[in-house]
Amino acid sequence: MKVPFSWLKDYVDIDCTAQELTQKLFSCGFEVEELIDCGAEIDRCVTGRITHIEKHPDADKLRICKLDCGEYGSDIQIVTGAGNVSEGDIVPVALDGSSLHGGVKIKKGKLRGVESCGMLCSGEELGINDDWMDGADVNGILILPAETPVGVDIRGIVGLDDYIFDISVTANRPDCQSVYGIAREVAAVLKKPLVPLDLSYTAASFSTSERVNVTVEAPDLCPRYIAHYVREIKIGKSPLWMRRRLALCGLRSISNVVDITNFILLELGQPMHAFDLAKIAQNKICVRRAAEGEKITTLDSKEFTLTPENLVIADGKNPVALAGVMGGLNSGIGEDTSELLFESAKFERANIRRTSRALGQKSDSSARFEKGVDAYTTGIAINRALHLIEELDCGKIARDRFDIGESKAQPTVVKTSVAQINALLGIEVPKADIRDILTRLNFNVAAKGDALTVTAPAYREDVEGFPDLAEEVIRMYGYDHIAGTFLAQASVTGGGLTEQQRAENEAGRAMRMQDYSEIITYSFISPKDYARLRMGEEAGKAIRIKNPIGEDMSLMRTTLAPSMLETLVRNIRRGNKAARLYELANVYLAKSLPLEDAPEERKTLCVGLYGPGEDFFSAKGAFEAFAAAFGLEFTYAPATRPFLHPGKTAEVLFGGECVGYLGELAPDLSEELTVEVPVYLGELDYAALESSLHAPFKYNPLPKFPEVERDLALVAEEGTVCADVEKIIREACKYVTKVHLFDVYRGKQVGEGKKSMAFSVTFTPRDKAIAPEDADGYVKKILRALHEKLGLELR
């Protein structure tokens, strides 16, 4: 929201600087995002009178001027090429060392041998045009009015000594989306009176209803519609003061009538529209829903096909405006317009928003309606517009108007008390201050003892209850009065983490103790990520975002592996020698697609690693560390995954159920990714384990008798799996508590296609000590079982 300082000063006697006002607005809830100094580029440029002109001796097109610039010098010589100046003219003079629009620097120099101590300026060189000052568009030097004093800063003369506040207005304050709205706040914060708007005009004797009939068929979408007839229109140029205001706010002047509608939009925040009545069929204006398939071409020559969701203003035949968004090409004000119908309406903001989005058509008007226009201002705005018609002397005004659905809503009345307001704030704001603040903000306050009956101003449709009043009070009273208490009266509560939440921290800690660092990656991935891991069909099961930033962030991931792989590859490409990474995050599993029920968000642990010394078994260590942290026992079985090396992939089993996988990235995939080191990836279905992570735990008594350990070197077929051997050893003897494979040997001594596996087996006694001969017996039993089931021999 752009608000010129000079315009604000029309309504409030502001006695502080723009910078000070910025601070004051900030503390009462209006952040000035940018304070634009209109004359920031211009420096050392002053007014001067041309006292003497003579021809340049060596150049036909150059003239030598002598200038009186008051205190800056009464006899400054400047050579100019412009032909439009004469002796006695007052002109802008850029002195030696000055700066102009666009960062141009002016220095003393010689032109064809004649010294020139500066430059005479055109409007363009000052960054202004005719909307700032008449004559600024002239091709040549800007000739200032004859009464202009000399030797004064040019910025004050041409209106560049101004500031524009670019204010961010919060969504609850649509009433402040205008210069006058901000002026109301400024008056309140500076404790100054607000100059009322001149809404007066002289009405002629003719009537609006004699010329046109106005009806509203969709009052739900149009709570108030005002139409006022103006005739004998004289289309022309707006006065300078109006053009300059529009220019300060970034709008181009078009014609007096169009400028009035734009001026009202800026001043009061009410979008207005003017129909050329000569172009209205059957003298009818109707506010209605569009018929299905009905078409309109808007002012910018775009055609739209409408539905009953869209509100239109129609004449006896066709839509003549897309309500609140843009007028129709067929009914706009032109140079030959002689009579018009002013529209000031309140359209329902949600509908304007929907229409604007559905059609992809936006305007200052639709943007404003989307924020919300209040019915009170709708009524003010029409009077203000008519006042301007009269002031600009560009038409005759009908004596009456259509005002359909005239705001019958009562202003909001809040019954509250000083105590209630202070109870919410937690401090004691004196009653007098509360009254004073609310009154300054145009609330009507009736106090009876502690009780307050507060009537909100008609334009404050955001006010609903006492918390809104508390907010008004504290933002004006000052948030620095809030000192901070520590839940002085609240109940004591237990707080802290649940077992599940603690387990999650523990899981992370277990990984970090194994040198794994935590990563956080985006929850959305690309269909290409699935294809790359050769599970393209999985992509169809993922939940799709309707409006993703891009296709590569369009699917809610069902696996963490692609993100982990991408992160590892990024590390490799950046030349990082090694990485051990983990992520503990959700995957998103739809029960059906398109989504009808809430999907399952399943916590998953993903690990990824590469680097010198890393192999399948160091990767496996990650899961073993996890298991150890929670006292779980995992087993592993050979498995395959489409993106992993088929000989170096295992499934992780817990209680017989598959809870994850791990393996080495398939070599051909590594090649595709131009990764030259082995990369290991694994995922653990954390959610499946969650209930086992905080099982109650009791300690086992220490053995009363010493444990006995025996080493067994076994000759096995190459295909024999360690886990099978281990399982048989354990099953063969109930005293076995630990089985550990400590060596595998292949060589001539064991023969082709065979290997020697060396296990250490620990027997833990229970009620009595294990004698050496007992142990021998157990070993024999174990060997027998191994031989029978797996054909293993003692080496």
Added chain:
Amino acid sequence: MKEQIESIRKEIGEWLSTAGSDPALTREGLFAYRMEHLGKTGKISALSKGMRDVAPEDRPEAGKLLSELRRWAEENFDALEATLKKRELEKKYASEKLDVTMPARFSGTGSAHPVTLVKNELIDIFSGMGFDVFEGPEIERDYYNFQALNIPADHPARDMQDTFFVTKEFLLRSQTSSGQIRVMEQRKPPIKVLSPGRVYRSDSDATHSPMFHQMEGLVVDKNVTLNDLKGLLDEFARRMFTSETKTRLRPSYFPFTEPSVEVDLSCSACGGKGCRICKGTGWIEVLGAGMVNRRVLENCDIDPDEYTGLAFGIGLERIAMIKYGIGDIRLLFEGDVRFLKQFGNGGRV
């Protein structure tokens, strides 16, 4: 006998006089020599046996001399033994000397993500004040993310956040405030809860990420005030940053709080004097907060005349970036080990 004693003493004496400085002499050599004299079959023991042959009148004196010899020899052998032992140890020490400045064998420890560090620190701060932690779904219903938070369909406040939609009903939550509603539906006051998690908005540049983390804080009880909100946030600021860190509230707007405030922290980089990080203002905008809107309480069947609530929403990336001086939010999601490993020191393993 006397002569024999004298000669043995002399012999031992001579041996000792050179043995002490003989580098070749080992403790085994000494032991052998000792046994040669003091062992059961040694020379001195042999003399003891020879006492039988000494005249009875001479025996007391001979016995005395003999035991003196024995003691003298033992003392000298013990002393030499000690010397040799010391010499041997010194040799061992010299041969086993390590370069202790060589690197340790240590696999290293990983680091927690800075966002996790900040999250855990916040939980730590607030759980001590009686807050517990609730995690709501990320793929959320429009009702919890918007409608129940007093943001009806087509409300202009929806423009404050560019939301990712999945269906008409489901969206990626744009704020952890959705957790407020779920908590208040399930529990009745007193409520003190944190709701951390991933949130999503369609926005991506050096300070915005389409996915980031928030932590919502909610207190609903009797007599909860705006002043309490300030008190809680002051405590948070002091503990998360420095004991000198101050908070500043200024008016703002969120549909689900009334009054609403924006909370700034005094810049810990410059102590509030104004610097590049705080853009010269001395303050850094960190979070939004306010008193829970009465309509939100009503939506959750909590009587707004009996209870009041305060709520705040903290952006975890924002806090991490300020706390650790991280300039670009994208670093947080790249997973570069050189970045991650730096947080090993900052966080608990």
